[in-house]
Amino acid sequence: MSEKLSADSRCEQTGDEKQDTQEKEAVVPERAEEAKLKAKYPNLGQKPGGSDFLMKRLQKGQKYFDSGDYNMAKAKMKNKQLPTTGPDNNLVTGDHIPTPQDLPPRKSSLVTSKLAGPENHDSVNAACGMQDHN
Amino acid sequence: MAGVAGGGGGGGGNDFQWCFSQVKGAIDEDVAEADIISTVEFNYSGDLLATGDKGGRVVIFQREQENKSRPHSRGEYNVYSTFQSHEPEFDYLKSLEIEEKINKIRWLPQQNAAHFLLSTNDKTIKLWKISERDKRAEGYNLKDEDGRLRDPFRITSLRVPILKPMDLMVEASPRRIFANAHTYHINSISVNSDHETYLSADDLRINLWHLEITDRSFNIVDIKPANMEELTEVITAAEFHPHHCNVFVYSSSKGTIRLCDMRSSALCDRHSKFFEEPEDPSSRSFFSEIISSISDVKFSHSGRYMMTRDYLSVKVWDLNMENRPVETYQVHEYLRSKLCSLYENDCIFDKFECCWNGSDSAIMTGSYNNFFRMFDRNTRRDITLEASRESSKPRAILKPRKVCTGGKRKKDEISVDSLDFNKKILHTAWHPTENIIAVAATNNLYIFQDKIN
Numbered sequence: 098m099s100e101k102l103s104a105d106s107r108c109e110q111t112g113d114e115k116q117d118t119q120e121k122e123a124v125v126p127e128r129a130e131e132a133k134l135k136a137k138y139p140n141l142g143q144k145p146g147g148s149d150f151l152m153k154r155l156q157k158g159q160k161y162f163d164s165g166d167y168n169m170a171k172a173k174m175k176n177k178q179l180p181t182t183g184p185d186n187n188l189v190t191g192d193h194i195p196t197p198q199d200l201p202p203r204k205s206s207l208v209t210s211k212l213a214g215p216e217n218h219d220s221v222n223a224a225c226g227m228q229d230h231n
Numbered sequence: 232m233a234g235v236a237g238g239g240g241g242g243g244g245n246d247f248q249w250c251f252s253q254v255k256g257a258i259d260e261d262v263a264e265a266d267i268i269s270t271v272e273f274n275y276s277g278d279l280l281a282t283g284d285k286g287g288r289v290v291i292f293q294r295e296q297e298n299k300s301r302p303h304s305r306g307e308y309n310v311y312s313t314f315q316s317h318e319p320e321f322d323y324l325k326s327l328e329i330e331e332k333i334n335k336i337r338w339l340p341q342q343n344a345a346h347f348l349l350s351t352n353d354k355t356i357k358l359w360k361i362s363e364r365d366k367r368a369e370g371y372n373l374k375d376e377d378g379r380l381r382d383p384f385r386i387t388s389l390r391v392p393i394l395k396p397m398d399l400m401v402e403a404s405p406r407r408i409f410a411n412a413h414t415y416h417i418n419s420i421s422v423n424s425d426h427e428t429y430l431s432a433d434d435l436r437i438n439l440w441h442l443e444i445t446d447r448s449f450n451i452v453d454i455k456p457a458n459m460e461e462l463t464e465v466i467t468a469a470e471f472h473p474h475h476c477n478v479f480v481y482s483s484s485k486g487t488i489r490l491c492d493m494r495s496s497a498l499c500d501r502h503s504k505f506f507e508e509p510e511d512p513s514s515r516s517f518f519s520e521i522i523s524s525i526s527d528v529k530f531s532h533s534g535r536y537m538m539t540r541d542y543l544s545v546k547v548w549d550l551n552m553e554n555r556p557v558e559t560y561q562v563h564e565y566l567r568s569k570l571c572s573l574y575e576n577d578c579i580f581d582k583f584e585c586c587w588n589g590s591d592s593a594i595m596t597g598s599y600n601n602f603f604r605m606f607d608r609n610t611r612r613d614i615t616l617e618a619s620r621e622s623s624k625p626r627a628i629l630k631p632r633k634v635c636t637g638g639k640r641k642k643d644e645i646s647v648d649s650l651d652f653n654k655k656i657l658h659t660a661w662h663p664t665e666n667i668i669a670v671a672a673t674n675n676l677y678i679f680q681d682k683i684n
Contacts, residue, residue, distance in 0.1 A: 126568035127516040133571040134517060141517070150521070150580075151462055151484065155415055155434055158328045158353070160321075211257040211266055212282060212290040212676055213313040 248682045249629045251622060252667070253307060255292070256675035258620065268671035270658055274338040274346065277662040280308055280669055281348060282676055283333025287317040289350055289403075291361065306667070308678055312361050314403040317352040329354050335420050337429070339442075347406070349429060353416040356431055358407035358442065364400045368392040412438050412448045419469045425476040432469035432481060439493075451499050452481060452491065467582075468528045475534070478503075482539055486523030490550065506548055508555045518570045518579070526582035531591040532663075538594055540585040543567060545596050545606070560606045560613065563598045565636040565647050578652050589664045597656025600645065601672045602632055618656060618670045618677040628682065 135141060256266070265286025272281050280292040293311035320329040331352055339347040345362040370392045374380050415433035422429045430451070431438050437452035452469075456462055464485040472478035477493045489502035510519065522542035530537045531547075536557070539546050543564060546556035562583075566573060573579040578599075585596040597603045598615070606613045615632045622629055635644040658671040666681035 125514055125516070127514065127518055127570060130568060130570040131516040131518060134574060137571075137575075151434075151465055152459075154465065155462075157416060158330065160326050160328050208265075208286075210284060210286070210288045210290050210313055211674065212255045212268070212284075213310045214257070216253065216255060 249679045250682050251627045252680045253678040254623050254675055262674045266674040269332050270336050271660045271669050271671050272336045273660050273662055275340050281336045283336050285332040287331030289314055289316045312401040312403050316350045337420050337422050349420050351417050351420050354413055356409040357405050359403050360406045361403045366394045367397040369395050407445050409445050421471045423471045423476050424474055432466050434465040437469055467525050473530050473534045482525035482528040484524040504553050506553045521579055527584040531587050533591055538585055540583050540596055545585050562604050583657050586659055586661045588661045595659050597659055599652050599655055600650040601654040603656045603670055618672040
C-alpha cells in the first residue's frame, strides 16, 4: 500500500494570504510549509525542533503498567468490560488503565530470515514477458 | 587505497553503467516487520556481506569464487551463515521494552581463519565468531558415532580418533556480550584502527570498550545535562578515524560534528574540532533544526575527509576546515516544499545513511520510492537509480530515474506527489575495492555491479 503525499488543496487559504504565501513559496519553500503546518496545528510548540522530539526519542520503548491500578479498575468494574486501548496503544498513560493485553507480547522471530531463502530469479518471467507494471 | 575500479566510476558518467546482479528476499506484498533490513555492511575484503534486520537476525552472504565453467555467476553473493543475534527483552526495572532490531553491524579485520563481527541492538553489543568446519573426528573411544556414550567397562582397546572431511558447516557463536553500559539507545558502533578497542554511542553518551573485556567500559563522552529540561541536542552517530586510533567524531541532532582526541583528556566532552556550517538566519523555519539533524557520519578511506548526511543533503568536510563543508550534494531538494506533509507522516525523521566508494571518488545515499543517488566527486555528475523488481533481469542495465518538480512531466519522469514514501532506502553499502553495491529496500537486498565488458 503506497502512501501518497496530500495534495495542496487540503490547506485552504483566503485570497490575500494565498498570494502572500505564493510569493514566499517562490523564495523560501520552507517558510510556506511552516505556515501550512501552523495553520493546521496552531498550538504547535514555540521552540523550533526542540526538546519535545528529543524527549520522545529518549523515551522510546517505555511501557506503563501498574498492577495496583489494574486490580482496582477490575474490582470497580466487575460487571463491565475493562476499557480496551484505542488506536494509539503505545502510549499507555493518564486516564487509560493499562491491562496486560495492552502490552504487546514479547514476540520472538525465531524463524529464519527470508533473505537466506532461495533467490527469486526473474529471468524466467522476463523471457515469457513480465507482468504489467504501470 | 587500491584504485582498482574506483577510478572510473561510481558516478553518473556516460562512461559507466550499473547493472542488476541479484536480489534477495521475498516478493510478498505484505512485509512482516521482522523482515525489514536495518543494516548492511561489507567486510574489509568485500568477500562477505552482512545484513541485520528488525527481527534481530543476521544473514551473511559470501562472494563466490570466479568460476571459469560458469562465467556468468561472476562474483555472486550466496548465503554463508545466518543466526539470531538479538532477541526481544523487557527491562522490568525500568518498564522498558528492548527491541531486537539490529541497529548496526561492524566487521573486525580478519586475523585468522575465522571472521568476527560486532552487532548491536538498542542496549547490547555482541561479538560473533563465524567459523568454518569441514572436518570431523571419528572413532572416539568413549562415545560411538551417533553420540551415545559407550559403557567404559566394555571398551577393550583404545584407538586414536581420525579427522575425516565433512560437508562444510559454518557456525556462528557469540564470543562476547557487552551489556548494561547504555541507558539510552545505541545508534553507532565503530571498531578502532588499533583492532583492540571499539566505541559504542547512544543518544547522550559514548563508551570505549576493549574487545576482550566485557565487564568494564570507559565513558568518553557525556552530553547529558544536569537538568534534562535543558536538553537541546543528542548524539546521532559516531565513528573512529580510520588511521588515527586516538581520534573519533560524533554528530548531533543540531547538524554539528565534533572531533575528539583521546590523548587530550580521558573524558572528551571538550572537542578538539567543531564542524558547523553557518546558517542563514533569514531562512530559518520550524523545520530547520529537524532537517539539519545528521543521520550518518562516515570518514573517507583516506582519513582526510568525512561525509555527513542530513535530511536533504550529503556534505563532505575537510578535517582541516571546520567552518563549512567543502562539498554539498542535494539528494532530493524537491522535498523542501513538502516538509509539512513529511512532518505529519513522520518521514522527516527518517535516518538515511551514506557511504564512500573504495577510492573516495564517489558517494552514495538513499532516498524515497526505492531511489538511491550517487555523486561523482570529480566530475560532479550525479545519477538517480531505482531498486525495483521490474529492473531486475540479470545483468540488465539500470536506467537513470528523474523526478519532475513542477510544470510539465516528461515521459519516464515521476512527479513528486507520486513518490512512494513507504519505500525508503536507508541503508546502502559499497564494496571496499570494486564497483559492487548492496542496497536494502525494506525487506529486499539488491546487489548491483558495474557492467561487464
